[in-house]
Amino acid sequence: MADDMTSNVASRIKIIAPQITGLDDSSMQQFAADALADAAVDGFTDDLLERAAGYLAAHYAFIAFNQNQNVKKEAAAVLSREYFDSQGSDAYLAEYERLLASLQAENGGASLARFM
Numbered sequence: 001m002a003d004d005m006t007s008n009v010a011s012r013i014k015i016i017a018p019q020i021t022g023l024d025d026s027s028m029q030q031f032a033a034d035a036l037a038d039a040a041v042d043g044f045t046d047d048l049l050e051r052a053a054g055y056l057a058a059h060y061a062f063i064a065f066n067q068n069q070n071v072k073k074e075a076a077a078v079l080s081r082e083y084f085d086s087q088g089s090d091a092y093l094a095e096y097e098r099l100l101a102s103l104q105a106e107n108g109g110a111s112l113a114r115f116m
Contacts, residue, residue: 006033010028010032
């Protein structure tokens with residue numbers, strides 16, 4: 001059953017973040033397994049566990065895949081690049097944090113979140 005959940009979460013990465021390409025299936029499976037473990041520790045269960053782990057796994061994959069999505073300004077004549085300060089966050093982590101805040105509100109705030 002754990003293998004099914006890991007495969008489901010790995011599949012969610014491709015749905016949630018289709019722009020993430022070039023990562024092998026083994027990497028996607030590892031991101032999924034790590035995200036499932038972290039989301040379970042954070043208190044997610046059942047269907048919500050897979051959903052939350054999907055966003056967290058997409059965040060992990062995005063970190064590995066990142067092709068400088070935070071470029072704010074780029075010049076070609078004299079190579080220059082300026083980046084936005086994303087402070088380690090992205091849309092996938094933001095959705096995971098939203099789900100976690102909802103879970104914590106339902107549980108009276110009792111949960112511990114750890115992020116990579």
